[in-house]
Amino acid sequence: MKTDVTIPDERMVLTCTGVTKTYRTRGKQIPVLRGINLAIPKGTLTMITGKSGAGKTTLLSILGGLDRPDTGRLAFMGNPMESLTARESALLRRGRIGFVFQNFNLIDSWTAIENAEAGLIHLRIAADEKRRLAADLLAGLGLASRLDSFPDELSVGEEQRVAIVRTLVAQPSLVLADEPTGSVDDETGDEIIRRLMAHTREHGGAVIVTTHGPFPLGTADAVFRLADGVLLPL
Amino acid sequence: MHRFQYVFREISRRKARTSVAIAGYTLAVAMCSLVLAIFYASKESGDNVLANTGTHFIAFVPARVADAAISVFRDDTISCFLTGGIIARTMPGDVLESVKAIPSITDAAPFLMFRVKSLAPVNAVIPNNIDYEHDSESLMLASRCERCLRNYLMMKSEEPMMLASRDGTSLPATPADSLTVGGFDPANKEAVGTTCCAETDVISGRFLHPGDKGMLLVEEAYARAMGLKSGDSIKVAGRAFNVAGIVNPGIRPAKADVYMTYTEAEVMARAHMTQGPPTRIMTAILVQVRHARRQEEAIQAVRKLIPDVVVSSYACYRPAAKVIGINEKTAWILVTVLQLGAILFAVKSQTASLVERRRDIGILKVLGWTNGAIAGLIFTEATFLAFVGSLIGCVGAIILLLLLPKDLMGILSLNSIPAIAYVMIGIVCCLSMLGGIIAGIFPVLHATRMLPLEALRRL
Secondary structure (H helix, E strand, O other), X not given: OOOOOOOOOOOEEEEEEEEXXXXXXXXXXXXXXXXXXXXXXXXXXXXXXXXXXXXXHHHHHHHOOOOXXXXXXXEXXXXXXXXXXXXXXXXXXXXXXXXXXXXXXXXXXXXXXXHHHXXXXXXXXXXXXXXXXHHHHHHHOOOHHHOOOOHHHOOHHHHHHHHHHHHHOOOOOEEEEEOOOOOOOHHHHHHHHHHHHHHHHHHOOXXXXXXXXXXXXXXXXXXXXXXXXXXXXX | OOHHHHHHHHHHHOHHHHHHHHHHHHHHHXXXXXXXXXXXXXXXXXXXXXXOOOOEEEEEEEOOHHHHHOOOEOOOOEEEEEEOOEEEEOEOXXXXXXXXXXXXXXXXEEEEEEEEEOOOOOOOOOOOOOOHHHOHHHHHHHHHOHHHHHHHHHHHXXXXXXXXXXXOOEEOOOOOOEEEEEEEOOOOOHHHHHHOOOHHHEEEEOOOOOOOOOEEEEEHHHHHHHOOOOOOEEEEOOEEEEEEEEEOOOOOOOOOOEEEEHHHHHHHHHHHEOOOOOOOOEOEEEEEEOOHHHHHHHHHHHHHHOOOOEEEEOOOHHXXXXXXXXXXXXXXXXXXXXXXXXXXXXXXXXXXXXXXXXHHHHHHHHOOOOHHHHHHHHHHHHHHHHHHHHHHHHHHHXXXXXHOOOOHHHHOOOOOOOOOOHHHHHHHHHHHHHHHHHHHHHHHHHHHHOOHHHHHHOO
């Protein structure tokens, strides 16, 4: 008789159970995550706080399929992730898991529209159609005249909007935001939060935000603190 | 954005890095092609000489004791057939055509050699009081052969002589009783020139012409021993000949005291034989081989064709063939070293490029680009840079070769101008492109191991 059958919970975008991760450097073992348990429901914003070096980025990497846990189980939309190959993880991320970064991480050699449509890599549609989808969304954020501008020609706020469009244009089921407001002014930070919340409300997507600094905690549906490799609810 | 668009955008955006990378390939291909062209021209010049080094031999059949007992001559004017000092049997004339038909053989010619008695009616004897050990000229001759020494001393002496041997015993005085006659075809420059006698061996007078009658060449040492010079008349087997020239053929397998045309030698031999064979008479076949490397093959083929044959050859074709092999290996080592240099340069360039784009690669991975797609990106760029660089390098090499100063030939002792070997340049170009792909492997491995978020956050 099977005893390890897991019944997928359709309400959960992501679940992780007993995830551990230890880095080995110069013969030393540095445990970063020690048995992380987390369940992210659809349409929610989850916040994870912690000091710099607490392992927030490592946790996001594992949750987004960019890195593998040493032990533990992960499931995205009910499908196990821990056994996926690097290629399968990459294919899973396309369009379904989006990332937002502290410094936006636009590709410098690409124009605003090219950066934005990069989020549609998973769609097998004509290039013109991809461009139209990205351009409509950029125009909706007031960047209609900046489509062909390169990142170094954009203001910080404009860069942020392009980065948000790149992430949200594909309407991903899960958005992982790593210190998204860490390097922007308050006004821009508020704009980022508004956009992320709108994504959860309008499209039912889940958002996980990590931060080590001030963040409007009241906007989150759940808040955790990562310390000493352990995730504690606040 | 399509992969190619991304590559071209990157290439055009980072002009300095792109230029350096392309310049690396250009230099590598141009230098490779140029050095190889000069090297091959030099190698070809050397190989042409080496290919003809020692590529000849003579084939003859030594007489057995039983043969020696049966005289084929009706008088004692001709004592025996011989080749290179060995009493030899005549070979069937038709075997010559079979030898010529051997693929590894360029040409073959008949050679007839025999010993003739009674060159000069000398009644002198060698005095026993001559101390030839202290006579430098005698000593020189003594080192060559006793017979020449005897002849020399007899020519000089007016007194009855006895020859004192080195061990103190006295040798009976004998007249200059014989000389060796070699008959060859002067029209055959290839097989004869290398094994017997060539026009370049003439010291004085002239070489034999194919239609010459009553003319002969005298070997230098023999001429000196006998006091002969060009224009002199001598009798051989009772027939008068004029000395057309004095020759020094050096150490050749088919060396004789005097040389005449093959036709005249054959007529002379037949005149003294009891019954001549219906086909041509020859005691040896002079053979010229196509290439030093095929000498062994040719010798084996002749051995298979003629039973009991003995082949006399210089062994210098062996080192020659070895040197040719060394030259070829050197060429390939040179190509490998130059290409490795180009690859190392490209690896450095590609790795530097990757470090510059670490952040971009992290972003692409986060967006869902697979490692394969990123590897394709790096390989596309590496190959494109290698292609453009190699193409410019090819054009550069051709221009350099066209502009190459002609006096370089003299400096490098080349027989020919380094040729524009399009095939070779093409191969170098392909190798460079392959090098570009190889150069992309390390950066690709580096990129695939990169953790995207870590890469992004460190910048």
